[in-house]
C-alpha cells in the first residue's frame with residue numbers, strides 16, 4: 001500500500017520509516033526558529049562551542065601527564081609550562097561547566113516558548129476547522145496527539161540539538177583517535193551496534209503501543225474529569241457514581257499499566273545485556289592500549305588520551321545511537337503534529353466571496369434542503385422547502401430531535417446542506433463571505449457556554465471586538481434584563497462568574513440565560529436566532545424577555561426555537577418540524593384551525609396548565 005507523508009505505521013516501525021520521518025525535522029526546526037530566532041541562534045552557537053570541549057580537555061590532560069612524566073626524576077624543575085597547562089585545563093573545565101548551564105537554560109527557555117507557540121498554532125488551526133470535524137472521534141485522537149506534541153517536542157528539541165553537538169564532538173575525538181590508532185574505531189562500532197538495534201526495536205514497540213492507546217487515554221482523561229470536577233460533582237454525589245467512575249478508571253489504568261510494564265521489563269532485560277557488551281568492547285580496547293604503552297609504543301599521556309577518548313567516544317556513540325531512535329521516534333510523532341495541521345476545513349472563506357447584503361432584500365429560501373451528520377445515515381433535516389422573509393419572525397417548533405437546531409446551524413453555515421441549497425437574496429449561502437455571514441447572524445444556542453470569566457466578558461463574547469466597550473455591554477445587558485443582575489454582584493460588571501477561579505460567583509440557570517441572551521444584543525445582527533432562550537427563565541422573566549425581544553427586533557428577522565407555545569405564538573409564522581421535515585407552516589391561529597400536529601401539541605401543553 002502506498003504510504004503518504006502522514007501515514008503513520010501502527011505496528012512495527014522499520015529503520016526506513018525512521019529515516020523517512022527525519023524529513024520532518026526541517027519543518028520542526030522552522031517552528032523552533034519561529035518560536036524564538038534569537039534563542040535558537042544562541043543555543044546553536046553554545047552547542048558548537050561545547051562540542052570542542054571534550055577533545056580539548058583530553059588533549060591538555062595528555063600534555064600535562066607527558067610533562068609530569070618528563071619532569072619526573074629531573075633535578076632542574078622548570079614547572080612554568082606545567083602550571084600553564086594546569087591553568088588551561090582548569091579554565092577549560094570552568095568554561096565547559098558554564099556552557100552546560102547556559103545550554104540547559106537556553107533549552108528550557110526555548111522549550112517553553114516552543115510549547116506556547118505550538119499550542120497557539122494548534123488553537124488557531126482548530127478554530128478554522130468545521131464543526132463536524134470536532135464531532136469525529138478520529139479527529140479527536142489526532143487533536144489529542146498533536147496536543148501531546150507541544151510538550152513532548154521540547155524534549156525532541158534538546159535531543160536534536162544534543163545530537164548535533166555530540167556529532168561534532170565525535171568528529172573531533174575520532175580525528176584524535178585515528179591519528180593514534182585507527183583500529184580502535186572498529187572495536188568501538190562492534191561494541192555499540194547491538195545496543196542500538198535493541199533500542200531501536202523497543203522504541204518502535206513503545207510508539208506503536210502508545211499510539212494504539214490514544215482513544216483509551218482520552219477516555220481515561222475523561223473519566224478522571226468526571227470523577228473530580230466541579231461540573232460533575234453534583235451528579236456524582238446524587239447518583240452515587242463515585243464507585244462506578246473509579247472502577248472504570250481502575251479497569252482502564254490497570255490495562256495501561258499491564259501493557260506498559262510488560263514492554264518496560266523486556267526492554268530493561270535486553271538493555272542490560274547490550275550494555276554488558278558495550279563494557280566488554282571498552283575493556284578490550286583499554287587492554288590493547290595498555291599493552292601498547294607497556295611495549296613503549298605510546299607515552300603514558302597518550303594512554304590516558306586514548307583511553308579517555310575511547311571511553312568518551314563509546315559513551316557519545318551509545319548516546320547518539322540511542323538518541324537517534326528517540327529523535328526518529330520524535331520525528332515520527334511529528335507526523336501526528338503535522339498531520340493535524342494538514343486537516344483542512346471544508347467550510348472556508350471563498351475567494352471573491354460576496355458581502356452579506358445590508359439590508360437583506362428578499363430573504364432566505366430553503367430549496368429541498370437535507371442534512372446528514374457526519375458518519376450517520378439518518379437525515380436530521382430532509383426536503384426542507386420554505387421562505388424566510390426579511391423582517392419576519394419565525395418560530396420553529398417540534399418534538400425533541402425534530403431537527404430545529406440543525407436547521408439553524410445550516411443557516412449559520414456551521415454545516416453545509418448534504419443536499420439542496422439555501423439561498424440568500426437569490427444567491428447560494430456558500431457564495432457569501434463567511435465572517436460577514438456569521439457577524440450578521442446573532443445566535444444564542446441552548447447549550448451556550450458559561451465562560452469562567454467576568455460578567456462583562458461573558459456578555460462581550462457576542463461581539464468580542466467590543467470587549468472593552470462597557471457602554472455597549474451595559475446596553476446589551478439592559479436589553480436582555482441581565483443588568484439587574486449586575487447590580488447584585490459585588491464587583492458589578494467586573495465580577496468573575498463561575499466557581500473555577502478565585503472570587504468567582506455562580507449564577508442560577510435563569511441568570512446565566514439572561515447573560516447569554518445579552519450576547520445577542522452586542523452587535524447589530526440582521527438576523528437574531530434564539531434556540532430555546534427562555535427554557536430556564538421563570539414565567540415573569542420569560543414574559544419580560546419576550547416583550548423586550550419583540551421591541552428590539554422590530555423590523556429585524558428572527559428565528560425562535562421554543563418548546564413553549566406561549567413563546568412560539570408570538571411569531572409571524574410557525575414552522576412545525578417532524579423527523580427533520582416540515583410538517584406544517586402558518587400563524588398560530590391558522591395552525592390551530594388546521595387542527596394538525598401543532599394544534600395537538602398546543603392543546604397538550606395547555607391541558608398541563610389547567
Ligand SMILES: Nc1ncnc2c1ncn2[C@@H]1O[C@H](COP(=O)(O)OP(=O)(O)OP(=O)(O)O)[C@@H](O)[C@H]1O
Nearest residue numbers: 135373376380398399400401402403404405406407
Ligand atoms: N452532532 C450530531 N451528530 C450526529 N447526530 C446529531 C448531532 N446533533 C444532532 N443530531 C441528531 O440530529 C437530529 C436532529 O437534532 P436537533 O438537535 O436538530 O433536534 P432539535 O429539534 O433541535 O431537538 P431538541 O428539541 O431536543 O433540541 C436528532 O436525531 C439528533 O440525534
